Structure formats: structure tokens, C-alpha cells
Amino acid sequence: HSMEESEALCSRVGIMVGGRLRCLGSVQHLKSRFGDGLVFDVKLNTPAVEELEDLKQRIFADGTEFVTVEQLEERCRAYGNAAFAERVASSHPTGYSLAAAMERDGFIRAEAFCSWCIEETRFDDLNAYLLNAFGANSVVVMERQNDFCRFKVRGSNDELKLSKMFAMVEDVKDKMHIREYSVSQTTLEQIFNSFASQQEEEQGVARGVY
Numbered sequence: 001h002s003m004e005e006s007e008a009l010c011s012r013v014g015i016m017v018g019g020r021l022r023c024l025g026s027v028q029h030l031k032s033r034f035g036d037g038l039v040f041d042v043k044l045n046t047p048a049v050e051e052l053e054d055l056k057q058r059i060f061a062d063g064t065e066f067v068t069v070e071q072l073e074e075r076c077r078a079y080g081n082a083a084f085a086e087r088v089a090s091s092h093p094t095g096y097s098l099a100a101a102m103e104r105d106g107f108i109r110a111e112a113f114c115s116w117c118i119e120e121t122r123f124d125d126l127n128a129y130l131l132n133a134f135g136a137n138s139v140v141v142m143e144r145q146n147d148f149c150r151f152k153v154r155g156s157n158d159e160l161k162l163s164k165m166f167a168m169v170e171d172v173k174d175k176m177h178i179r180e181y182s183v184s185q186t187t188l189e190q191i192f193n194s195f196a197s198q199q200e201e202e203q204g205v206a207r208g209v210y
Contacts, residue, residue, distance in 0.1 A: 003189040013188065017195045027188065034194070035186035037138070037154040038165055042126065044147045045177040047118040055079070055114045066107035079117045087120065093144035094120065123149060126176045133168065147179075 006013050007027050014024040059078045067075045076084040087095035098108050130139045134153055143150040165183045
């Protein structure tokens with residue numbers, strides 16, 4: 001089934017799971033009744049040229065133009081966060097690009113390293129702000145890719161108003177280096193998947209089947 005088409009074309013929607021009608025109503029009613037929060041999509045500003053140059057001069061005062069494996073933790077410490085070295089790994093959503101360069105060339109270019117450090121810090125600051133505002137159990141990072149990140153902010157619809165979320169983001173938009181963003185309710189697809197995950201698996205062998 002295409003929940004996007006249902007959401008666009010239908011005035012009323014019913015969701016059946018395991019042969020049972022689990023809910024029926026308008027799209028907005030289902031979102032308000034069964035949605036578990038808001039989806040927050042963000043694109044962060046890329047570091048300015050001047051910002052990169054200042055950081056590069058501070059970290060690479062010795063005149064080098066690259067970071068080797070042996071220098072990685074030292075350069076991260078010089079930036080101000082030695083733990084960033086652990087994020088330069090193929091499994092990390094943004095650090096994988098630096099890890100690939102390190103494996104391919106044996107080093108990371110200074111400008112790429114500085115840009116990545118700034119972007120990681122901006123993401124960490126935004127994530128910390130959301131965790132502080134809504135609680136550690138209410139914020140989930142759903143996706144990260146380059147300057148884009150998607151958060152799920154869980155909570156009842158009474159607690160999480162779209163207007164409140166927009167106002168909160170606008171207050172810190174410049175401080176958090178947010179270039180553009182969107183806030184949306186839980187989609188019908190996510191509501192359907194939530195119902196489907198609750199379906200009990202059938203036990204035993206069906207009659208007449210050997």
C-alpha cells in the first residue's frame with residue numbers, strides 16, 4: 001500500500017493489520033490520535049571560508065596541510081575534542097568520508113578536517129539543545145548525511161505542538177547555524193508500521209497444511 005497516496009487522496013483512512021481494522025478516520029485524526037511526536041529535518045550552515053582559515057591556522061600552526069593516522073587524535077585534541085578521533089570510522093554517518101580518505105591517501109587534508117570538526121560540533125550543539133529541551137528519552141537521531149540531519153521528537157500531541165516547535169527553533173536558528181528546517185507530524189506510513197510491529201505472529205500449523 002502507498003500511504004503517501006492515501007494521505008493525498010483520501011478523506012478517511014482505515015488501517016487493517018492481521019485482518020483487524022485497527023483505526024478509521026480522517027488523516028489528521030489518525031495523526032493526532034496515534035502519532036507519537038514530530039519529525040524535525042535540519043540543514044546546517046557550511047563553515048565560512050574565514051572560519052576555516054582561522055581554525056586551520058590554530059590547529060596547523062606548524063604549516064602542515066594534512067592529518068595522518070598518527071596525528072589524528074593530537075589534531076582533534078588541538079581542536080578541542082579528542083573524542084572526535086573515534087568518529088573517523090567507516091561506520092560513522094559523517095566520519096566515514098574522512099576514514100575513506102585516510103585509507104585511500106594515507107592522510108586527511110587540513111581543510112576537510114577543519115570543516116568536518118566544525119560541522120560535527122554544530123550537530124552536537126543542536127542535539128544537546130534538543131535533549132535538554134525534551135529529555136534524553138524523547139529525542140532520536142533518525143538520519144545524518146553531510147549537513148542534513150533528521151530527528152524524531154517523541155511525545156504526546158498535547159505536549160508537542162507544531163507552533164511551539166517552530167517558535168523554539170526560530171529562537172535559536174542563528175545560534176545553532178540552521179540554514180533551513182521543517183517540522184512535520186508523524187506520517188501515515190510510520191503509524192501503519194507502528195501497528196504492524198504490534199501484530200502477534202501466528203502460532204502453530206494452519207489446519208490442512210502439512
